[in-house]
Amino acid sequence: MSLLLAGLTVLVIGDSHLATPGYLVDTLHDELRNQGAKVYSYGACGIPSGAWMEKIQPPCGSAFHLDDGKTRVRDGEAGTTVPLPELVKKHHPDLIVVVNGDTMSAFNDPVLPRNWIWQEVGTLTKGIKASGASCVWVGPAWGNEGGKFHKTFARTREMSAYLADIVSPCVYIDSLKMSKPGGWDTLPGDGQHYTPAGYQSWGAAITQVIVSPEVLNQIKH
């Protein structure tokens, strides 16, 4: 076992991909811990990036996983998010990992709302910059076309390319390079959320990118 993240405290925040047990809130969390990091993961289902700077009640629940503790799920008012500045004050992260893309991809809209996304992303990256922590931003993975979220490969590709342009000072991690389109199974009729095997693959692939020399050199103080 390598311990390339030994001594680092990592705060992971994200959307629905971190808001259900068995998703990245567990798989990415455990992979990062296996690299020696202390890890604190928080997911809020269905929220855009900027919402992490305030207290909001996510439309479909939240979850958190504190280092070696158990994953806890919260619904309704109990699922209200903890704003990033408070999370930073509590955990003192060296590295913040953001997993967010699908909730801002506007799959039902013929035009990607770039101006809105710019503001949502900018609201969060300003907060991250103020925290002094390093940051990586994990973009959306391919998923499968169709399903109840109407995900498409074309929009996912467009969103990923756009996020790569606008998430600085975070280092962008392109999830589309981790599999071929449709390469990870999604839940029946969903298209956006993965089976346990899919989340296992995604969590492992994200961690491999984070511990690669190219990224590690940019995030280690």
Next chain:
Amino acid sequence: MQRTIRLLPIILLGQFPALAHAEPHLYETGPVEKASYLRFVNATGNDLTIVSSSGQVRIQLGIKDATRATNFFSVKSGEELSATIQLKAVKRKVTVSGQPWENITIVVLPDGPKRVKTSVIKETPTDFNAMRVSLALFNLDEGCATALMQGGSKRATILDQVQPFSVKRRLVNPVKLTAMVGCASDDQMRQVDFEQLQAGERYSVFLLNDDKREQAFFVRDSN
């Protein structure tokens, strides 16, 4: 056997909470409401007041550089919005509506010595980039057929051919910049000193003539 089959899902769900909670509910993957962004710029030689249609919001606009412009306000797209511009005792109503994600700049201009008129400049930017700088030139001088912006020691052209009441925009690197802004037909250029341009920031430069003199200033576009 029958009993075992019926119990199996319950046992599984009890042992693996992940399976009991495995599918997120449907949620929006975009904004709940489409917005436009609206700001006012004072291109007159006098202080102005902008009053919202409800009368509850009053914004003062000055005549010194950045005090001439408001930030962008987020408004519901497609909805007709109105405000009243007050210059001393003179009032003028302005009405506008925007397309989704459109930036709207309402320019207040002199109309003779005591009256004002307005011009609306709309753009739907797509050049967002956190590693570079977006620089825009707004030509608010109706007497200037084409405005231009030059920069650097060699006075390289950054933006040109900007017609009255229109805007041109481009991405540049986050460098230290002093630009010269003016009318292509005029030898006299105005200096605009940005100092260090900040990566990810968006800047608007306004060239105007307030009936007293031509001048140029910049603001950072912010909501």
